[in-house]
């Protein structure tokens with residue numbers, strides 16, 4: 001029987017253990033460029049079987065928060081190369097999370113102060129972060145405009161270009177499409193945010209079209225074995241809502257199955273909140289079974305509120321990888337601490353988003 005600390009193959013990625021660092025936005029990349037301290041931060045955590053970076057914008061239009069990084073400019077790619085070199089020097093593996101926020105943005109962050117884009121012109125009831133007088137400040141998202149169908153191939157192309165740049169120029173071991181948490185791909189999937197009447201709205205097949213086109217384009221660009229995807233069937237994060245998520249996500253994973261992905265990453269329940277939501281029941285075992293029955297061979301990665309006992313149980317029951325978020329912010333040596341059942345540092349919420357080294361690279365390791 002497998003343990004959390006056994007190696008595992010996820011597509012092309014040979015991972016030393018099954019403990020994954022979940023993607024964690026830290027808002028420390030002014031002008032969308034990761035700083036030198038980002039290399040230190042990720043290298044400190046390189047004993048994870050896999051590091052997934054903070055969400056990283058595939059285009060200027062994909063930006064939705066202050067000081068988050070990008071993958072669409074030379075300086076950004078050079079900066080990421082310093083990060084991947086530092087992680088590889090420690091023997092770690094790192095993939096970048098490909099992000100288009102869609103409607104979860106603000107005109108101040110958009111090209112020429114334009115409206116954020118979305119499947120439909122419905123404002124998300126959520127907040128984003130701007131820097132006001134040097135201080136990170138929560139503000140309501142701006143009213144979006146609905147994307148024209150003619151604009152969608154450009155977005156699909158941006159996913160593929162970012163993936164290619166990530167692997168070929170920035171030295172990443174692979175990429176993860178951010179299909180979760182109420183951002184663009186999730187906005188298209190779910191009927192609470194997608195009211196389109198063209199080929200990208202209405203039926204499940206139509207709502208899943210953009211996510212699947214983007215995934216196939218990324219697979220064509222870097223190979224399925226270097227591609228993962230994150231999904232969150234029932235999270236209410238960023239005003240995400242679907243009236244019938246089980247058949248929607250069953251269809252999605254069945255379509256993903258033949259693509260030869262490295263992994264499928266599923267957030268169970270409300271991101272950062274309860275693992276079960278009373279009025280949003282969901283059967284994750286059935287989802288995994290549907291993927292396997294359709295021939296999906298990628299690693300199955302689970303996330304949300306995992307501790308050691310829950311993670312042990314998940315791996316025993318056949319999940320391949322467990323992603324930890326907040327525990328990895330506060331514990332650079334999380335793998336060792338889990339292995340030795342050592343106590344964990346608590347995360348300091350005040351330094352999660354924005355700032356410098358405090359609450360970023362100064363959490364102590366054991367010894």
Ligand SMILES: Cc1cc2nc3c(=O)[nH]c(=O)nc-3n(C[C@H](O)[C@H](O)[C@H](O)COP(=O)(O)O)c2cc1C
Pocket residue numbers: 022023024025026053054055097178180181230267271272273303304305306323324325326327352353
């Ligand atoms: C500070 C912070 C930043 C986050 N940023 C991202 C992100 O960039 N992309 C993403 O998919 N999820 C993001 N999440 C969600 C985490 O990846 C994870 O799903 C969540 O924290 C639940 O896992 P945990 O209980 O192990 O912390 C973030 C969470 C936190 C606390």
